Amino acid sequence: MKPLNIVVLAAGKGTRMYSDKPKVLHALAGKPLIQHVLDCAVALQPKQICVVYGHGGEAVPTAMQQYAANFVIQEPQLGTGHAVQQALPHLVDESLTMVLYGDVPLMQADTLQHMQQVGDGLVLLTVDLANPTGYGRIVRNAKGEVQSIVEEKDASPEQRKIGEVNTGILLAPTKLLRNWLANLQNNNSQGEFYLTDIVSMAVQQGVEVHTVQPAHEWEIHGINSKAQLAVLERTWQQVEASKLLAHGVTLADPARIDVRGKLTCGRDVEIDVDCIFEGVVNLGDNVRVGAYSIIKDATVAKGTQILAYSLIDSSKVGANCHIGPYARLRPGTKLHDDAHVGNFVEIKNSEIGQGSKANHLSYIGDSTVGSRVNIGAGTITCNYDGANKHRTIIEDDAFIGSDTQLVAPVRVGKGATIGAGSTITKDAPSGELTLSRGKQVSIAGWKRPVKKISHVI
Numbered sequence: 001m002k003p004l005n006i007v008v009l010a011a012g013k014g015t016r017m018y019s020d021k022p023k024v025l026h027a028l029a030g031k032p033l034i035q036h037v038l039d040c041a042v043a044l045q046p047k048q049i050c051v052v053y054g055h056g057g058e059a060v061p062t063a064m065q066q067y068a069a070n071f072v073i074q075e076p077q078l079g080t081g082h083a084v085q086q087a088l089p090h091l092v093d094e095s096l097t098m099v100l101y102g103d104v105p106l107m108q109a110d111t112l113q114h115m116q117q118v119g120d121g122l123v124l125l126t127v128d129l130a131n132p133t134g135y136g137r138i139v140r141n142a143k144g145e146v147q148s149i150v151e152e153k154d155a156s157p158e159q160r161k162i163g164e165v166n167t168g169i170l171l172a173p174t175k176l177l178r179n180w181l182a183n184l185q186n187n188n189s190q191g192e193f194y195l196t197d198i199v200s201m202a203v204q205q206g207v208e209v210h211t212v213q214p215a216h217e218w219e220i221h222g223i224n225s226k227a228q229l230a231v232l233e234r235t236w237q238q239v240e241a242s243k244l245l246a247h248g249v250t251l252a253d254p255a256r257i258d259v260r261g262k263l264t265c266g267r268d269v270e271i272d273v274d275c276i277f278e279g280v281v282n283l284g285d286n287v288r289v290g291a292y293s294i295i296k297d298a299t300v301a302k303g304t305q306i307l308a309y310s311l312i313d314s315s316k317v318g319a320n321c322h323i324g325p326y327a328r329l330r331p332g333t334k335l336h337d338d339a340h341v342g343n344f345v346e347i348k349n350s351e352i353g354q355g356s357k358a359n360h361l362s363y364i365g366d367s368t369v370g371s372r373v374n375i376g377a378g379t380i381t382c383n384y385d386g387a388n389k390h391r392t393i394i395e396d397d398a399f400i401g402s403d404t405q406l407v408a409p410v411r412v413g414k415g416a417t418i419g420a421g422s423t424i425t426k427d428a429p430s431g432e433l434t435l436s437r438g439k440q441v442s443i444a445g446w447k448r449p450v451k452k453i454s455h456v457i
Contacts, residue, residue: 003047003094005047005048005091005097005098006049009080009084009099011055013054023102025060025063028106029236029240029258030260030261034051034060036105040112043109048091050069050071050090051071052074052086054075072087072090078186079186080193082192083195085193093175095173096116096173098112098171099168099170100112100169101168101169104222106218106235107214110215111212111214115171116171119208122170122171124146124199125168126164126211127165127167128163128213136165137152137155138166145203148203149196153190168195176202176207183201221235240259241259244265248265248267250270256273257271260279261279261281265282265283266285266302269289271288271289273291275289277296278296278297281297282299285303286302287302288306293311296313298312298329305321305322307325308324309326312333313331314330315335317329318337321335321339321340327341327345327346330348333349335352336353337354337355339352339354345360346363347364348365350369351367351369362376363380364379366408368392370394371396375394376403378402378403379406381408389408390409393410394412395414399416402420403420404424410426411428412428413429414430416433417434419433
């Protein structure tokens with residue numbers, strides 16, 4: 001198979017988006033439209049990728065700098081043919097060139113690989129639409145051979161009845177493409193150089209024109225407005241939901257889930273309504289996720305229960321843990337098996353040992369907590385001194401009474417007990433009770449202040 005070049009056209013302004021942001025940088029399923037396209041392109045292992053950008057200055061190259069691509073500006077924008085012309089200096093003749101679009105985000109690699117396998121010549125991706133309005137029509141002869149593509153504004157009434165349309169995505173021998181582009185004319189109603197005009201040139205030269213259709217119509221849908229973006233977002237989420245259901249995941253409502261990355265689930269996983277999954281998330285067997293939870297870049301082992309409104313970000317959760325409701329695991333959190341993190345508990349950059357519990361209203365930051373530790377309600381690890389972060393260490397079997405402040409750096413020894421209401425600034429020895437409280441005093445005759453009544457005249 002010949003080396004492959006991929007040209008991604010991403011120069012459009014996106015006027016109907018009513019945004020200062022380039023159209024291709026608007027997000028679908030949690031990442032920019034063009035990133036979907038580039039990820040698909042990378043999956044084809046091309047020799048090189050060339051992105052043609054325009055509006056938004058350097059915003060597109062800056063946002064996509066993680067890709068090993070050539071970024072070429074198109075200025076002014078004189079049509080799709082003119083856009084591909086800008087990429088020609090970066091293309092090697094002894095290769096094939098595929099043209100993709102930065103605002104058509106859901107194209108699948110399998111479809112593009114099929115285009116590479118149908119034969120030599122020019123390969124077009126087409127689709128049959130019940131309502132082809134707005135698309136260029138595929139014109140065929142009596143033998144069914146492709147003759148040309150006619151844009152809707154230039155089409156006759158009879159041609160507008162054709163249901164097979166051009167998606168704009170094509171594959172061509174680079175040497176032939178270079179020649180065709182050099183001969184484009186802009187004698188059309190838009191005064192632009194249409195990439196589609198190369199089809200009639202190929203026919204005239206006797207180059208075979210093949211067509212391929214995608215497995216799903218949604219693959220070819222482009223984005224020109226926020227309304228179209230919203231529709232395609234829900235279309236994709238329905239696709240993701242269908243995949244999960246097919247693999248045995250129980251979804252309380254398949255229409256109310258958002259997968260903004262990659263979600264992998266084991267057996268008998270249950271997900272309640274309006275949960276959001278971002279980045280790479282792995283849920284083990286028998287995991288249950290409560291309503292309105294958000295999980296990002298996390299691994300959750302088997303049997304763990306995540307109750308409603310919980311937030312988990314860049315964390316590792318062991319087996320049979322109990323989290324929430326309203327719990328927050330921030331980046332760097334690691335829960336060992338059977339740990340409990342209850343309502344309104346926040347954990348950051350900390351390790352919680354097996355069987356340990358923080359069930360109510362606590363903050364645990366920059367801490368190492370051993371096994372079977374009980375952390376009472378209202379406990380805080382004071383990890384920040386105003387300039388630097390410090391670590392708290394709580395050893396196995398310790399008991400931390402309610403409303404305790406552990407001022408780091410500090411260590412609570414194995415089996416130690418901290419009395420409720422204590423502020424601990426020094427290490428607490430193993431196996432002993434440590435507390436710091438002022439002497440309790442009752443003041444006879446003291447009266448609570450009374451609110452003053454103001455007399456307004």
